[in-house]
Amino acid sequence: MAPAIFLVFAALAVFCGLNVVLRRHPIASALWLIGVMVSLAVLYGLLGAHFLAVAQVIVYAGAIMVLFVMVIMLVNAGAEQPSNASRMAQVLGLPLLAGLLAVLGLVIRRATPAAALAARKGTAHDVGTALFTTYLLPFEITSILVLIAILGAVVLAYKEKH
């Protein structure tokens, strides 16, 4: 059962990812990207990471993509014009990409299936316990990071009146 679910949602993720890259219109790319994120959320659930599956849907597909769609709407972004100004990417892009995938494939082939180190399941309870004990300081620091990001976004996007 699990391999079938994996194959269906992996194919869906790759299909949506292809559309993200190939669509001319940014809003179409954004909507296909939501498809990638939702299928990845299903795979997280399959892996037993239930908390992150929910966070993926709420934070990524919900908050971040709404931000993207809002900005696309605000700047009224149309279909992108094809240009050949960047020769470098067109000439070197595909060979470098093939090289990257070859290296990744080699690493994956050589990766030995490691034995489980601990018997923790990775449920929301385990994640919460680790987050508020071992990783409490980084967790608190991220709240400062998010605060700075909010301030930065407001300062950047604030329109001065002349």
Place this chain on the structure above:
Amino acid sequence: MDAVPLSWYLVLSAVLFGLGVAGFLFRRNIITVFMSIELMLNAVNLTFIAFASRLGQVDGQIFAFFVMVVAAAEAAVGLAIILVIFRNRATLQIDELDSMKN
């Protein structure tokens, strides 16, 4: 219970990461380039969670959680920067945003 081999997840992650890199290199719209970066971050998160699940450790999930938080902060600031660029230059084509080139 979970019969999916770890390497399947890694291959899917590599493919999604490659798609993100391709979008980053070939697309000319700054917002689409930004979305390609999000695609790459998601691919990395999948690797983290697959290893966390397979090793029976929760740390990989914590890392993925932090990646998610940083991605949210990055999206907020990055999109604000895109708004400012659009307001000042009235374009989203990265070919035309080359004032640091000369």
